[in-house]
Amino acid sequence: MGSMVQITARDGGTFDAYLATAQGGSGPAxxxxxxxxxxxxxxRYQADCFAAKGFTVIVxxxxxxxxxGVMITDQSEADWQKAFQLFQGFDADKGVDDIAATVDYIRGQSSTGKVGAIGWCLGGRLAFLTAARTNIDAAVSYYGVALDDNLGEATSIGGKLLMHVAAKDDFVPPESQEKxxxxxxxxxxxELHVYEGCNHAFARPGGANFVQDAALKADDRTLxxxxSTIA
Structure with missing residues (x-):
């Protein structure tokens, strides 16, 4: 089980983060x-699982x-409505700034001095932007959404980026995938992999679109x- 820590935002204020320490006490961040x-x-479960694999993890x-402190699920219509409202009101540029502050915070706790990131859905888009705009060493994007307008930033990627794309993604139409x-x-x-026949969130355990074989393959590739990049 992890604990809560506070991080100072670059433009002032503080925000919470869930911290799970690597099994054995230290590991790449x-x-x-x-x-x-x-x-x-x-x-939080994902963080604990990666900590058990030897990573120091922060969310x-x-x-x-x-x-x-938003903690909702994909299991009710009310939660979905709230999630989409939050998504629509979210400032991605500020989000990347907050991720950059998180990277700065956790880098000092990395046993290798390196930091990676993994994001899903909205987080998949932010993982791409983090790779392009911050000093992150490696990033993984699972079925990132709304990437069309940011693809030109790929030339600014400094570390390495792994992309998992769902071929039948309801939120990323074929023309966007081709772009x-x-x-x-x-x-x-x-490095980009396409998962044929899979819909958005195919790697979310318990989700309506979960595909175990594809999720295991994507997660193995991620590990x-x-x-190879931060350990």
């Missing part, structure tokens, strides 16, 4: 970037500017990628 449901039970509350693949095809810092 990892920032987990939330979906549209906040730092909920699933995000910042990126909705704090709208409503601190993503075309923009990243010749970038040596980007291999992290071991």
């Amino acid at each position: 990892l920032v987990l970037i939330q979906e549209i449901f906040g730092v909920n039970h699933l995000m 910042p509350d990126l909705f704090w500017r709208q409503e601190p 993503i693949k075309s923009a990243l095809a010749d970038n040596p810092k980007v 291999t990628f992290l071991k």
